[in-house]
Amino acid sequence: MAFRNQQSFIDLLEKEGELLRISSYVNPHLEIAEITDRISKEPGGGKAILFENTGYEFPVLMNAYGSERRICLALGVSRLDDVAAEIEGLFKLLSSPKEGILDKLKLLPKLSQFASWMPRVKSGRGECQEVVITDNPDIGKLPVITCWPKDGGPFVTLPVIHTKDPNNNIRNVGMYRMQVFGPALTGMHWHKHKVSAKHFSEYKKLGKRMPVAVALGGDPVYAYSATAPLPENVDEYMLAGFLRKKKVDLVKCITQPEIEVPADADFIIEGYVDPSDELIWEGPFGDHTGYYSLPDWYPRFHITAITHRRNPVYPATIVGIPPQEDAWLGKATERIFLAPIKMTMVPEILDMDMPVEGVFHNLVITKIRKEYAGQAQKVMNAMWGAGQMMFNKILVVSDEGSSITDYRSLAQYISANLDVASDISFSQGPMDVLDHSCSKLGFGGKMSIDGTRKMEEEIRDNAVTPSDTPMPGADFFTSRFPEISTVNLSLLADRISCMIVSVRKQRPGHIRELHQALAALPEMAQVKVVLFVEHTVDAGDLTVALWRFCNNLDPKRDNILVQRNNAVACLGLDGTMKTREFDGFQRDWPNIIVADDDTIRSVDDKWEGLGIGRFIASPSLKFKDQMYGQEAVAETPGR
Numbered sequence: 001m002a003f004r005n006q007q008s009f010i011d012l013l014e015k016e017g018e019l020l021r022i023s024s025y026v027n028p029h030l031e032i033a034e035i036t037d038r039i040s041k042e043p044g045g046g047k048a049i050l051f052e053n054t055g056y057e058f059p060v061l062m063n064a065y066g067s068e069r070r071i072c073l074a075l076g077v078s079r080l081d082d083v084a085a086e087i088e089g090l091f092k093l094l095s096s097p098k099e100g101i102l103d104k105l106k107l108l109p110k111l112s113q114f115a116s117w118m119p120r121v122k123s124g125r126g127e128c129q130e131v132v133i134t135d136n137p138d139i140g141k142l143p144v145i146t147c148w149p150k151d152g153g154p155f156v157t158l159p160v161i162h163t164k165d166p167n168n169n170i171r172n173v174g175m176y177r178m179q180v181f182g183p184a185l186t187g188m189h190w191h192k193h194k195v196s197a198k199h200f201s202e203y204k205k206l207g208k209r210m211p212v213a214v215a216l217g218g219d220p221v222y223a224y225s226a227t228a229p230l231p232e233n234v235d236e237y238m239l240a241g242f243l244r245k246k247k248v249d250l251v252k253c254i255t256q257p258e259i260e261v262p263a264d265a266d267f268i269i270e271g272y273v274d275p276s277d278e279l280i281w282e283g284p285f286g287d288h289t290g291y292y293s294l295p296d297w298y299p300r301f302h303i304t305a306i307t308h309r310r311n312p313v314y315p316a317t318i319v320g321i322p323p324q325e326d327a328w329l330g331k332a333t334e335r336i337f338l339a340p341i342k343m344t345m346v347p348e349i350l351d352m353d354m355p356v357e358g359v360f361h362n363l364v365i366t367k368i369r370k371e372y373a374g375q376a377q378k379v380m381n382a383m384w385g386a387g388q389m390m391f392n393k394i395l396v397v398s399d400e401g402s403s404i405t406d407y408r409s410l411a412q413y414i415s416a417n418l419d420v421a422s423d424i425s426f427s428q429g430p431m432d433v434l435d436h437s438c439s440k441l442g443f444g445g446k447m448s449i450d451g452t453r454k455m456e457e458e459i460r461d462n463a464v465t466p467s468d469t470p471m472p473g474a475d476f477f478t479s480r481f482p483e484i485s486t487v488n489l490s491l492l493a494d495r496i497s498c499m500i501v502s503v504r505k506q507r508p509g510h511i512r513e514l515h516q517a518l519a520a521l522p523e524m525a526q527v528k529v530v531l532f533v534e535h536t537v538d539a540g541d542l543t544v545a546l547w548r549f550c551n552n553l554d555p556k557r558d559n560i561l562v563q564r565n566n567a568v569a570c571l572g573l574d575g576t577m578k579t580r581e582f583d584g585f586q587r588d589w590p591n592i593i594v595a596d597d598d599t600i601r602s603v604d605d606k607w608e609g610l611g612i613g614r615f616i617a618s619p620s621l622k623f624k625d626q627m628y629g630q631e632a633v634a635e636t637p638g639r
């Protein structure tokens, strides 16, 4: 279903009881983010919020995609799986044998439907150009939010960024945050692996200025499409047209006429990036991982015009400690891209899931139809070569014997099938720029866990059958090892052979020694995996412990395998923070993202006047004690 514009989406949200309006004043500096964090972490993702009184001319829309229902409304489907099924149907139709003329003729209606979804460039101006500002355009007139206290400044967080490959004129539409530095200057935070970063290097080679245009608002499908990991040279507006079942109408920008933008957008920010400019020190920014991404050098974006429709709404999002709205954008990608992965690279894949604790790439679970030995490793190789799946850190492969979404029974199944000495593969490759655990930016370790039922060829000759030695209680461990703060034995009690230990690391090699000492205990004979997290993390809080663990682990660097006589092998994985002093780690280590006391207090004081129902306490309160230092954005590696 196509929306005429963002306003008709807002109207639908309201009609469906999915929108909160706040008419009292809320400051875009930190307060909008704090209120959104409280609402979006409510069970089911809360509601979308329209902040009508921002002290600026324009209202701000937040959390519009932040639940299963709202992402479906935005994409105009009743279930995300329907999109995947439709894509699979299309692939099958196109690839099935076409013997006779009749078979070929049957394709024609589909092909003409295809054509009707292709973007079209209209002549003249669009709604997005009802108001045109070319003299001294000032992004400071837009209610650009500052999300977190240690952010480098205000950031545009839902920008739909348009660039073109200068060699073939093919468009890319991507979402890359923009830090505001001045009335006509922002950063352009495209990571080195992303398509617009590639366009940038092409312009650099040619010594030419790079025209760029940024759309905000319009049909909500645009922002989703900008985040979708489409192959380079596939236009995101084809995906948008397919999803909304209507072509996207584009118009030429006014000061950057090489670039076309959606006619129905709320705002367009036109400008250019000059590859001969000095880069700008961008960040920090409270990011998807739940940690700050630390400052780095990125291109400058010079604004040449701002245009907007009459009565536009400024859309934004916050990212931070999960769950957040971005989890639903990620869920849509997980569901929609299952079909292309299956049809092009991994035909045995039946399903996949990216748990929220893994913040997209860190943890991906797949379920396959297994027919031969080594198939999990074949899937691993294919997945790590599939587009942005290259950023995946931990890949779990299971099979038809398991349910992929019932995590408890899945973990039991995998645990029963797992011999950690032979079923875990370590590798290395490109990693997300946001991954702070890598010793080098954007390059690090990966791990795949083969939790499938084993075939004869896959069973080691000297494999040991697990014993059912009873486990002692947590006191047994904390009394013997004073560095251990908390132990989670609940998984073991549930027939999942994994324990979580939070530990105060005090010297180089400490986690290795501790793991070896633990694994040598006869009481540990049944334990296959020990996950270590730092002492500030409560090992008993499974969700938080897993989120911290997945972020902090470089699996290739941080694993300790202990082979034991008469007991199964035991793998330790060090998910604690890394420092130069104890780990030889040379990069700064970012802090987790927590709201500051002043903002929490001011929102507490305002809450009743917001008229949005019962008081919700700040989610940040739970994490205050887990920060490395209240004031620090990063821990220096020397600590």
Ligand SMILES: Cc1cc2nc3c(=O)[nH]c(=O)nc-3n(C[C@H](O)[C@H](O)[C@H](O)COP(=O)(O)O)c2cc1C
Pocket: 157, 158, 172, 173, 174, 175, 176, 177, 178, 189, 190, 191, 193, 194, 195, 196, 226, 227, 228, 229, 230, 317, 319, 326, 329, 388
């Ligand atoms: C809210 C949000 C913000 C994002 N910000 C960035 C960013 O600042 N830089 C970046 O490289 N990717 C960012 N991403 C991820 C990209 O949008 C995503 O990888 C997309 O597929 C990139 O498009 P491309 O393949 O055309 O480069 C963000 C995603 C979301 C959902």
